[in-house]
Amino acid sequence: MTTRHTAALGALTAAALTSTLLASPALAADGDPLRIHDIQGSTRLSPYAGEEVREVAGIVTGVRTYGSRGFWFQDPEGDGSAATSEGVFVFTGSAPSVRPGDEVRVTGTVGEYYYGGRDGGNQSVTQISGPEVTVVSSGNPIPAPRTLGSRSVPSAYAPEGGADGGIEDLELRPSRYALDLYESLEGSNVRVRDARVAGPSTEYAEMWVTVEPRQNPTAGGGTRYGGYDEQNPGRLKVESLTPLAEEPFPAADTGDTLSGTTEGPLDYEQFGGYYLAARELGTVEDGGLEREQTREQRRRELAVATYNVENLDPGDDEEKFARLADGLVNALASPDIVALEEIQDNTGPEDDGVVAADETVAKLIDAVVAAGGPRYAWRGIDPQDKQDGGQPGGNIRNVFLFNPERVDFVDRPGGDATTATDVVERRGRATLTHSPGRIDPTAAAWEDSRKPVAGEFRFRGRTVIVVANHFASKGGDQSLHSRFQPPSRSSEEQRLLQARSVNAFVKDVVKVQRKADVVVLGDINDFEFSATTEQLTDGRVLRSAVHALPECERYTYVYDGNSQVLDQTLVSPGIRRFDYDIVHTNAEFADQVSDHDPQVLRFRP
Known part of the structure; x- marks a missing residue:
């Protein structure tokens, strides 16, 4: 940016002054010098994009000295049209020397800048770049907001x-x-x-x-x-x-x-x-918002929870483990079974070939005990290195915690990163061939994504099958504010395949045992009204528990100011009555240990 004051005009060389005076400025349709509303136009794209404009007048309304450095200036008079903006951004590339209230004249090139690149689907920002700025006066009133x-x-x-x-x-x-x-x-x-x-x-x-x-x-x-x-x-x-x-x-x-x-x-x-x-x-x-606590499960109730712990690894500070543990013990009342998402391997994001997560889980279990909770046991399946997506090197996966004083885990060996578990009948009950075992792990639906893990549990003599999930993220979707309306949801394609895979597994269970108790839960990365949820519940083999809550309570995540459902708990028809709670402890708070709220389901198998 070149900035000059009118008092400095005398310092210009004769050649520079002649060049300035002989330049032909772009003119508005009425032949007058261009004003800001002419540059902005009445659509999202400037009619002068790519052209040089000269001596555009306005008052500086804001200065940005970090990030995309520059300033905004505005025509205090305007043209009376509601469709044309009277303000525009001037990209300087370095910290501007103007101040709010300065009256300026700006010469530069008009352009449309797309944050994230034009292919990302975002709207553009009309701006003037490569500017020469003349400060005419200072201390002027800023145009009324x-x-x-x-x-x-x-x-x-x-x-x-x-x-x-x-x-x-x-x-x-x-x-x-x-x-x-x-x-x-x-x-x-x-x-x-x-x-x-x-x-x-x-x-x-x-x-x-x-x-x-x-x-x-x-x-x-x-x-x-x-x-x-x-x-x-x-x-x-x-x-x-x-x-x-x-x-x-x-x-x-x-x-x-x-x-x-x-x-x-x-x-x-x-x-x-x-x-x-x-x-x-x-x-x-302060609006007085307080973190919620759910009630404790009754003696004959099985409490099954899910919690996305946001890339947990042993390198995280002690406070994160302590706060997660406090949430499990106090906010969630020490559930009998917990499906955890985003458990990373023992070396976290370091890309070193390590896939085991026993140290990560052990550290969380110890923190739960220190917080006054039970000493959970756990089950999980190590992924293949770099095959499950997430933070590079982290090898995130789904893991079960369970309280052995209340719940038995039925171990059926043989499940590994690439071996699928199936459903078989044993004594009239639907059971798993491998427990823990992954669902269809080599299918295209789960490429570069977390594979669901199924576990067979016993509670008071009853078999309960729990499936922990972390579906593909929404990365690549166009935003709500996209320049394409309605915005596309390209990531939904993979989640639909994943939902179909899990739905088929549950159908296999209920074919064997019509009233089987199945809980499917985790970070579904999609809404309760989405096509993903419709596919998960296809054939009425599952229903989303979130619909049992009042609408004002249906959210587990806050994104761009929208409180929304991303994490879900779904139950099979055999679970006719249940008590479901989304425990709002994170998503609404500036000080959060995870960006997701946990949820818990209580029922009598």
Whole structure:
């Protein structure tokens, strides 16, 4: 960036001054010099992309000295059109020397920048790059902000795309669609007031708020994602323009309030989409959210839980093990059986060929005992090196913990990383050929993904088959804020195959024993209303326990300010009555030991 003040014009060489004066600036359709709204246009793409613009006027509204360095400036007058933004970002590449309130003239090249690359499906940011900036004056009033609130944000989220699904070329209709509203304000000064926190603050100095707090509220104060047509348009991410070294970002839990005024330019990025780059940040008021605890199982009840422990390995600090153990003992009331997801090998992410996880599990079991819980026994199957996806080198897998004082594990040897377990009849009961054993581990459905592990348990003389799962992630899916609407869910294809595989296994069980007790649980990485869940429950051999809860309680994960179901527990028809609980201990809190909430099922086999 080249910055100069009008007082410095005399220092220009004669040649440079002549060049400046003879340049032909791009003009608006009416022949006047270009203004910011001309550059932004009335669609998502600038009509001047790739062209040089000269002496574009405006007031600086925000400065970013980290990451994608630059500043926003805005025309204080505007053209009166709701579809054309009056603000735009200037990419400088280094820390800008301008300040909010500076009146500037900007010369540079207009472009559309796609965070994550154009193939990622994200929208673009209109910007001016390679700038020469003239500061005309300083200390000017910043253009009045547009207030985002429940009355200003449309209830419809996005227009439907054209023949290719794209919405970039569509005329913006900001009064009808939330994504159009946000795009029409891209680069402009906006504000929110007393906004409810819908997603906790993170290590990346961000939080999600909602300006429509009555929209699909959860019991914890969040916003629930309950269907593909319930995107919750009032969600908005908030980041601070003040570097963390100068002012720490406030900690906030879901249900808190970002009180007062939060104001700054509206921007867009790959992770989260539109966000408010706060020049002025409100204060966080505690909403009183507390971590939940479930009740203890009764003597004749079997308690089966699932918990994604987020890449656990022996190298994690003692506090993580202690907090996970406290959650198992106190929040989950020491379940009889626990299916754990994301147990890593003994050397964690170090890619050294190690696949055993006995040290990882033993360290967690010891922490449970130290927290006052039972000394769990465990079963699992080591994967082949680098064949189960997840963090490179970590060899994550599913593992069973069980309380031997209450539950017996039926060991049937022979199961390994590539040998499938089958269902056979023994004395009128459905049993496994290998326990623990993997389900169809060599099938294409499980390529580069965690394989489900099945275990045969005995409780008070009854056989219970439990299947621990961690389905393929949503990586590669287009975001809700994608420039393609509706966004594609390409990762769903593999989960559908995985669901079909598990569903076929359960069908084999109930063919042998119609009233068999089967629990399928874990990180399904998909919603209770998804095609994945429909495939899992095909033929009514399984039903998802989440539907037993009120809608406001149905969530195990918070993503982009949406509280949603990713972890599920499903039961066979033989389990007619049960008590199910999602124990909200992590996902809504800034201080979390895992990004998933655990869940527990209690029933009498």
